[in-house]
Amino acid sequence: MFELSQLRCFVAVAEELHFGRAAVRLNMTQPPLSRQIQILERVLDVILLERSNRTVKLTPAGQSFLAEARRLLKLAESAALLAKRVANGKAGSINIGFTATSAYSYVPELVAACRRELPDVEVSLKEMVSGDQLKRLDSGEIDIGLLRPPIPRNGLRSFRVTAEPLIAAVPSGHALARAETVILDELVREPFIMYAPYEARYFHDLLVELFSRTGLVPNYVQHLAQIHSILAMVHSGVGVALVPETATNLHFSGVALRRIELPRQRPAELFFVSRDDNDNPLLPIIASLAKGLAQDLPRTG
Incomplete structure (x- = not known):
């Protein structure tokens, strides 16, 4: 030849x-x-x-x-x-896993930053729950996971990219919608739409911990996995709910979103996770972009 x-x-x-x-x-x-x-x-x-x-x-x-x-x-x-x-990390491809809720704000911002700074890079997005992301990280099917804690320490590196408060979701015609801030005790007196314990485990456990700490016992009428489904039920008058602040980006009609009054609130967190041994040259560049977009200051009310 x-x-x-x-x-x-x-x-x-x-x-x-x-x-x-x-x-x-x-x-x-x-x-x-x-x-x-x-x-x-x-x-x-x-x-x-x-x-x-x-x-x-x-x-x-x-x-x-x-x-x-x-x-x-x-x-x-x-x-x-x-x-x-x-x-040199100027071309190639990267596979990113993300949770559904992170697509309301952070993921679009990260993708936009990648398209702006790395126009020749192919970004492949895969929506999945946090547990599945950890499995795909372990198998090498994804390079980056945008997922909820807890994060296993063995073989993984991570940093927090968002920390947001929970806010009240009530029907727009409800009496609680008249105030800018809702008292949690008053919210849980209403029929309450809770997160499913398996499909939405992170938010389910977050609320269970909140109600346990405050000594409140809500009247659960539904257990749902997706936030847009919860907001649809709130719109229909089935009950009230607590949702992450980024739900405001959904602009759901017939639903009023209000801050809740709490002395201390554990924020809903999202972490950027990758394997220690991943040698994709794009990884440190996108990690740097992700850190630049990180919203690390929770607003607790």
Whole structure:
């Protein structure tokens, strides 16, 4: 098989139609240039150039081969440039897992930052619950997880990117919607829409801890997994709920979202998680973008 160096020699001679000028162009002497062309012709088993004492001409085979040689050299150059860009974190692909709630605010901001700063990078998004993300991180199916705590320490690195308070969701015509801030004791006297203990375990446990700490016992009327489903039930008058603050980005009609009055509130947290041994060169760059977007100041009410 021929080598790229032989193609470069052939293209230079074919374009210059003169061995001396081609040798100068390639910064080499004429004899090794001639040998490279001879080797190429022997490998291909065709005559590419007609040589005489004064002229050099392309044979029909040489004319056809010239276009392909140029294409191969361009592909080789592009491949080398791409490899360098990938190695430098300027190109390539990254697989990111995320929870449904994080898509309300943080994930779109991170994707927009990636598109702006890394336009040649392919970002693949995979929505899944936190437990599934940990499994996919372990198998290498995703490079980054945007997930809820707790985060296992073995083999993983993580940092917090959001910490947001819970807010009250009540029907817009409800008496509690008239105030800017809702007292938790008054909220839980109403029929309460709770998170499902398995499908929405993080928010379920967060609320269980809150009610246990405050000594309150809500009247649960439904257990649902998705926040938009909970808001739909609030809209229908089924009950009230507590949702993360980013739910305000859903602009759900017929639902009033109000801050709750609490002496101390544990925020809903989201973490950026990756494996220690992941050598994707894009990972530290996207981690830096993620830290720049991090909203690490919870507003507790």
